Amino acid sequence: MSDDDYSPPPSAPKAEAKPKCKISASRKLSLKILLLARATEELEAETAAREEEKVRYLGDKLPPLQLTGLKMDELHLLCKEMHSQIDSVDEERYDFEAKVIKNYRDINELNLKVQDLGGKFKKPALRKVRVSADEMMRALFGSRTKESMDLRSNLKSVKKEDIKQEKELNMEVGDWRKNVEAMSDMKGRKKMFDA
Incomplete structure (x- = not known):
């Protein structure tokens, strides 16, 4: 094989190119203008015919009044x-x-x-969507729900110190004589006001 005999390998078939139009651009434009003018004339004639039909129909149905x-x-x-x-x-x-x-x-x-x-x-492919409880409640009930559905934030937070204080109070209440003796002098009253 020589260099002169080389031909490129066959490529994928291309989409057939549109045959070039044999009408010039100016001719196309003039034809479009003529078609549009004809269409407007027909529309005007059609509207005039409708108006005439309407007048004729009303004339048949409603004779002129003689008062x-x-x-x-x-x-x-x-x-x-x-x-x-x-x-x-x-x-x-x-x-x-x-x-x-x-x-x-x-x-x-x-x-x-x-x-x-x-x-x-075709049915559209559905996607998984994560929706929070607040968004779901808004979607179901609209703007009627103003309360937050975040349950963790709505829970009462309990601290260990509060539990200890409650136990101490329960212990103090247990024997009333000790409390009376402890509060009998001025130091006891001061403790009462400090607390």
């Missing part, structure tokens, strides 16, 4: 009719809203079922 030349009794009747119409329309609106909410709920449930059947949903 001139009506007496009070006729006006009262007209008001009662309008109130009954408003009530019926509100009932229909409520029914439609309930149907829409129910349909959204059904769609959401079906989407969840599709995801479950597709098997693409």
Whole structure:
């Protein structure tokens, strides 16, 4: 083998490069501008058509009122009719809203079922989290718990000196005659005030 016959070893297959677009950048820009202009025109036409449909529908459902030349009794009747119409329309609106909410709920449930059947949903890996008793109580009860759950700090600390003093007091109380004799002179009273 000579140096001229050398060819590099085959490397891993690379992702296919996108073929270069044969449309120039200025042409792309002009096409985008034309598409956006067309889309805005269609949106404006659609909104105008909706407004016209709305006006036509309202014209069919609500004929213009003629209040001139009506007496009070006729006006009262007209008001009662309008109130009954408003009530019926509100009932229909409520029914439609309930149907829409129910349909959204059904769609959401079906989407969840599709995801479950597709098997693409992966359960996230759960981590072990150390939570102190205070944090757990805050999570369970919110800000209602103001007491600290640190049980060791809440315990009463007992010192050995306190135990010795209590034993001495118990010993002193045992024989009352000795206490009376010890406290009878001025030194005893001084001890009482010092204590």
